[in-house]
Amino acid sequence: MDSHKIMIVDDDPQICEIVQAYCERDGFITSYCHSGAEAMKLLASFEPDLIVLDVLLANENGIDWCKNARSITNAPIVFLSSREEDEIKISALSNGGDDYVTKPFSPGVLMAKIKAHLRRVSTGRREQLLELQGLTLDFNAQSVIMSSETIFLSKKEFSLLSYMAQNVNRVVSVDALFQLIWGMESLEDTRTVAVHISNLRKKIEADPASPERIVTIRGTGYMLVAKDALQART
Template structure:
């Protein structure tokens, strides 16, 4: 059975302790952070399956943290908050949250919600992997696994890589990538494709200056190369 990892982000040590105790009882692995800055660093090292997030962090808004975190993870985010206003709940769920629990809260109810989200995560995971020689794309975490290590990508970087992976060893034009990823209504121009490809290479290539995975086909576009070797 999978051991799920829960990350708790709350500036109240007592809340963190309560949630951790209940996570331990369920056999979950858990960790916590009292600040948004620390939590963002922890996000990429701990790789949580679910995040319990306070709305009112010290010197930071939990909703803003959630919006930023969505560039790095698709893990369900369950908000904890003493705020009961509909507007706050709507914003929390609109900008990346998956659930909302008000304080004071029942630990049993919170754990029931966590387990429900984890069941959905588990059922969908097997269908969210795209395996190619040398790399595996994980659509759940929006990451690519290279040599046993997960490399987290921004949404645009992952969209570029996943589209090229579905057209592996085929040249994809810059115009096609731009229209598929950014859309016709974008205020950007096609030069942004090259910028994102450059950033993507820095994350997945051994030598970004001499790429072997994403190669440039002059006058045509880019190609993701996945050789059996």
């Protein structure tokens, strides 16, 4: 089984520890926190594959957090809550949630749901390729294939490259890249885009000091240059 990363957000430490224990028993990597502010920082640093989120955090609304997080991540979000009202469930699922489990909960049922969502995400990404001249993005493996060589990227590097690839031969502003990858709530600033672009160039450019694939458009942003760009199958 792949070592998927599960992020747990609940203001009850005991709940966090129980979910963590079951996730790690099944081979997942976990990290947890107890507040929305902590969760936003953890989301950026941990880059989870799935999030288990309480509806009622201390002095915060988990549904609002979920809505904000959707500008940063597409990871499935499974709500875990003591609230059973239909309107709460509907709101949670309408604002970015993928599933809803009520407390007290069966750890076995929760794990089955987590695995089902991870399996669905993996299946949805399978065989998804974006082919450009001399450059193929593999969304399933989060990698780039160049001259038959597979180069693995970090999640943010791959997100940056895939967005530019979908806008190939067009200028993409620094602000657009920052908002897409880091979001409004990030404590980073737009300079972090340049850092990640520099790291990305080291992996895909023949000469990172004189880039030919990802070029800087001074005062505006960046452009991924490719001739005869074409969209492959999905």
